[in-house]
Amino acid sequence: MNRASRNALSVHFDVPPKEFIFLARKLLGAYTFLHVIEAEVRGNTILEPFIHMQEEADVILVDQKTISPVD
Known part of the structure; x- marks a missing residue:
């Protein structure tokens, strides 16, 4: 946990663009819907x-x- 928080505050850590997060969320939602049906x-x-x-x-x-297969 300590290591993760240090890395998150590092100058080398960048938050992904909001478009990427939006796309990932939409894909996960679509996958979940397809799985449910x-x-x-x-x-x-x-x-x-x-x-x-x-x-x-x-x-x-x-x-x-x-x-x-061919019927």
């Missing part, structure tokens, strides 16, 4: 344009988890 969201289709995977194994793993 037991929704399933294909987040990979939302995030794919913004994230470039470097490892081929990661891409294969994501593909395995997101490809729905």
